[in-house]
Amino acid sequence: MHVIPCFLLLAALTGVLPNSAQADEISLASQRQLFLRAEQALDQNRDAEYFALASNLKGYPLYPYLQYQWLKNHLDADADIKQFLNEHAASRYAAGLRQKWLLALGKKQQWLVLLNNYQGSDDPELQCYAGLAQLQTGQALEAFNQARALWLSGKSQPDNCDVLFEAYKSSPYFNKELINQRFHAALKRDNQSLASYLTRFFSDAELKQANTWLKLHRQPETVIADTGWRENPEQAGELFAHAIDRWLETNVETAMTTWDSHKSQIAITPATAAFIEKRIAIALALKHDSRAYARLSQLENSDESAREWRVRAALNMQNWQDVAVAITGLNDDEKSQEKWQYWQARGLAETGQSAAANALFLQLAKNRSFYGFLAAGRLRQAIELVDRPLTVSSSDLETLQNRPDFQVFSELLAIDRKPEAKRQWWYAIAKLDSRQLPVAAKLAQQANCPALAIATIAKANQWDDVNLRFPLIYIQPIQSNAAAQQLDPGLILGLIRQESAFDEFADSPAGAKGLMQIMPNTGRQIAAELRDSWDSDYSLFKPELNVKYGAFYFKKLLRQFNGHVALATAAYNAGANKVKRWLPENRALPADIWIENIPYKETRGYVASVLMYSLIYQQRLQRDSLKIDDLMREVMPG
Numbered sequence: 203m204h205v206i207p208c209f210l211l212l213a214a215l216t217g218v219l220p221n222s223a224q225a226d227e228i229s230l231a232s233q234r235q236l237f238l239r240a241e242q243a244l245d246q247n248r249d250a251e252y253f254a255l256a257s258n259l260k261g262y263p264l265y266p267y268l269q270y271q272w273l274k275n276h277l278d279a280d281a282d283i284k285q286f287l288n289e290h291a292a293s294r295y296a297a298g299l300r301q302k303w304l305l306a307l308g309k310k311q312q313w314l315v316l317l318n319n320y321q322g323s324d325d326p327e328l329q330c331y332a333g334l335a336q337l338q339t340g341q342a343l344e345a346f347n348q349a350r351a352l353w354l355s356g357k358s359q360p361d362n363c364d365v366l367f368e369a370y371k372s373s374p375y376f377n378k379e380l381i382n383q384r385f386h387a388a389l390k391r392d393n394q395s396l397a398s399y400l401t402r403f404f405s406d407a408e409l410k411q412a413n414t415w416l417k418l419h420r421q422p423e424t425v426i427a428d429t430g431w432r433e434n435p436e437q438a439g440e441l442f443a444h445a446i447d448r449w450l451e452t453n454v455e456t457a458m459t460t461w462d463s464h465k466s467q468i469a470i471t472p473a474t475a476a477f478i479e480k481r482i483a484i485a486l487a488l489k490h491d492s493r494a495y496a497r498l499s500q501l502e503n504s505d506e507s508a509r510e511w512r513v514r515a516a517l518n519m520q521n522w523q524d525v526a527v528a529i530t531g532l533n534d535d536e537k538s539q540e541k542w543q544y545w546q547a548r549g550l551a552e553t554g555q556s557a558a559a560n561a562l563f564l565q566l567a568k569n570r571s572f573y574g575f576l577a578a579g580r581l582r583q584a585i586e587l588v589d590r591p592l593t594v595s596s597s598d599l600e601t602l603q604n605r606p607d608f609q610v611f612s613e614l615l616a617i618d619r620k621p622e623a624k625r626q627w628w629y630a631i632a633k634l635d636s637r638q639l640p641v642a643a644k645l646a647q648q649a650n651c652p653a654l655a656i657a658t659i660a661k662a663n664q665w666d667d668v669n670l671r672f673p674l675i676y677i678q679p680i681q682s683n684a685a686a687q688q689l690d691p692g693l694i695l696g697l698i699r700q701e702s703a704f705d706e707f708a709d710s711p712a713g714a715k716g717l718m719q720i721m722p723n724t725g726r727q728i729a730a731e732l733r734d735s736w737d738s739d740y741s742l743f744k745p746e747l748n749v750k751y752g753a754f755y756f757k758k759l760l761r762q763f764n765g766h767v768a769l770a771t772a773a774y775n776a777g778a779n780k781v782k783r784w785l786p787e788n789r790a791l792p793a794d795i796w797i798e799n800i801p802y803k804e805t806r807g808y809v810a811s812v813l814m815y816s817l818i819y820q821q822r823l824q825r826d827s828l829k830i831d832d833l834m835r836e837v838m839p840g
Contacts, residue, residue: 233262234617244272263609264617270295277306280315287319292606294629304328308362313338326352330363337369346375353380356387358396378403385412389419389444414441422449426460432468439470443478454485476501480508487511488801490518490786495528506536513545517795522552540566541798544573548794551580570665572810575817576794579830587821590666592659594644602641607633615649620707627654631661640664647673653705672818675704676717679746683753689760690828693767694718694753696816697774700808701752706745715742718752728754767816767833768793768809772800775808785840793834 240255252272259265266286270293273283283303287296301323307316308331317335320328333348349370352359359367370376381403388397394416401412414431417424418441425431425445432438442464449457461478483497484507494515501508509532516524526549529542536542547562566577570588578585602608607630614623631642639662646655652673659670676698677691684691701719702708714721720728722739728751729736742748756770762778763769773781784800791799800806813833820828 230262233259234613237262237264237268238617240268241271244268263606263613266290266293266295267610267614267622270299273299274302277303284319294607294610294626301325301328305331307331308334311338326355326357327360327362330360330366333366334362337366342373343375346370346373350375350380353384354387356384356389356391356393356396358393382408385415389415392419394419411437415444418445419448422446423453423456425449435469439468439474442468443470443474446478447481450481450485454482454489454491458482458486476503480504484508484511487515487518490784490799492519495519495521495524499528504531506533509533509536513542514799517545518791518799520552520791520795522549525549526553540569540571540573544577545798547577547580570668570814570818572814575814575830576834579834585817585821585830587668587818588666589668591669592640592644592664592667594641598641599645599648602638602645605630608642608645612649615651621709623651624654624705624707627651627658631658636662643667643670653703653708656703668818668822672699672815672822673704674822676745676749679749680753683749686750687753687757689753689757690816690820690825692816692819692823692825692828693756693812694749695819695823696812696814697752697756697771698749699815699819700812706748707743715739716748716752717745718748718755720748720751720755724755725751764838766835766837768797768813768835769837771809771812772797772805774812776802776805782840786837787839790836790838793837796837 236255236259240252240259243249243252243255256265256268256272259268269286269290273279273286277283280303283299287300290296300319300321304316304320304323305325305328307319308328313335316331317339320332320335323329323332329348329352333345333352336342336345336348345366346369349363349366352363353367353370381400385397385400388394388400397412397416397419401409401416404412411434417428418431422445425442431441431445446457446461449460461482465475465478479497480501483494483501486494486497488511495512498504498508498512498515504512509528512531513525513528516522516528525545529537529546529549532542537546543562544566547559547566550556550562551559560581563577563580566574567581567583568574568586568588569577570586575585603612607626611623611626611630614620614626627646631639634642639658643655643659643662643664646652646658647670652675655670655673659665659667665671674695680694680698681691683689684694698704698717701714702717704717706717708717708719709715710719712721715725720742722742725739725742726736728734732754742751756774759770759773759778760767763773763781769781769785772784780802784796786796797806797809800809816828816833817830820826
């Protein structure tokens with residue numbers, strides 16, 4: 203690797219390293235200390251000291267990580283980087299370093315070196331540099347194929363793509379239709395700035411048509427008064443449909459009425475008409491409109507989404523005859539799903555066919571699932587956990603633990619780099635087969651990484667080790683805060699299991715943090731209400747504080763929704779204002795029907811999971827205070 207000047211190495215060795223570090227063999231504990239000192243030297247730009255310390259760590263599992271940290275800040279060290287990529291090709295850090303290096307090569311226009319080391323990428327900036335490198339080395343066809351894919355993506359691309367695009371536009375492989383295609387791809391992605399930019403390349407006639415598209419995209423309601431879109435019969439149908447599609451997002455009623463009034467007067471392709479009809483039907487179902495079932499029933503060649511919303515629309519009206527018809531319309535795979543079997547049983551029960559209903563409920567009640575627990579509730583019987591612990595041999599555990607990727611994981615945990623360890627874990631298990639994944643799950647459990655154990659065993663499609671999938675940890679802060687807020691601890695455990703799977707450092711793309719995924723703004727508001735001091739957003743990674751604030755917030759939602767657990771749970775995920783909009787207007791709804799009709803798929807699954815997990819934790823805590831009926835009270839009109 204990097205050649206260290208002799209005088210620097212000598213000074214570092216004599217002035218920095220302890221005698222133990224100069225021995226032939228260094229203990230793992232000593233290596234950890236050397237690693238941390240090397241990192242500190244690196245952070246403080248004390249290169250001589252860093253090189254001296256690093257030279258004693260070549261057998262240490264985190265040596266590639268240490269090298270990566272130096273090399274990513276010295277991207278001009280081409281020889282060292284090539285050596286690293288060759289020696290540590292299997293390391294997680296190889297791909298990241300390669301990408302940083304290639305981007306640096308692109309900026310320096312070192313085209314041959316870039317191409318010789320390019321292995322493909324999802325990064326558009328690097329893709330454009332690769333295209334430019336191909337262009338500069340006589341590979342025009344490959345370069346323009348790269349350019350075409352980026353051009354037609356509908357996305358705004360990095361600045362370095364401009365040179366590639368200019369070359370592409372000047373080539374015989376480009377034509378004006380590609381500008382039109384990119385314009386429409388941008389509109390499809392709602393990339394209005396790119397679509398507007400592209401209008402400068404249109405002729406006067408094309409510009410007029412493009413401006414019509416943009417106007418209807420931005421102001422779809424103008425499709426009624428402004429009839430300029432009709433001037434080009436070839437595009438009139440697509441323009442009209444596009445306006446309706448956009449309008450449905452803000453005003454379903456008027457968009458639907460306009461479509462129904464004008465669709466027969468305009469030439470619209472069957473595929474486009476079918477798309478809009480489905481959009482209208484599902485939009486009505488999402489609004490719990492009584493006309494949804496009829497519109498969904500009229501669809502030809504309906505897909506899974508339309509078929510399922512047809513069942514939900516019938517459920518929302520509590521029209522059990524229509525429910526039966528809609529379930530009959532599902533395909534065989536859909537009918538085999540337990541949620542539709544549950545609703546089939548509910549329909550049988552509601553229409554007086556108790557024996558057939560109970561036979562289905564009995565089968566479902568054997569499952570550890572939301573619908574299985576609902577079925578058990580219908581039968582007034584206890585839920586079944588079906589606990590079958592995994593059996594993993596100590597030799598299999600040892601074999602896996604000794605693999606280099608997992609040694610890196612263990613060392614990252616040992617030096618308290620949990621977020622980095624989590625990233626390493628995902629890299630490591632991506633290489634495992636179905637037989638090795640359960641072993642890895644047990645390894646994560648033993649390492650006290652419940653979130654990794656839970657996710658890994660799910661990846662293995664193993665569902666019956668209850669202790670692994672539903673761990674009892676952080677019990678003291680959970681129970682104390684449950685008591686303080688007069689909540690059942692099973693509810694808090696259920697929320698944590700769904701929100702973070704007990705990962706105290708969980709950090710969502712939206713910024714929610716910690717065990718109960720508290721947003722920083724919410725955390726600050728709660729701190730003010732409780733008159734707590736607020737240190738920083740990072741405080742939310744402290745389990746005790748996070749559980750305190752999460753329990754307080756959930757209790758606040760419970761009060762807002764009159765103690766209704768399902769509604770408060772939905773509000774914890776989607777926000778209280780949305781849940782208020784989802785409440786029935788005129789009559790109470792059974793809670794299972796209300797949950798099934800939650801418009802957001804994520805929230806629908808979230809509520810079902812939290813309620814199921816809460817009941818599981820009731821049993822794990824050996825409590826019986828929380829019953830399925832407590833969770834499934836009728837939902838009253840808003």
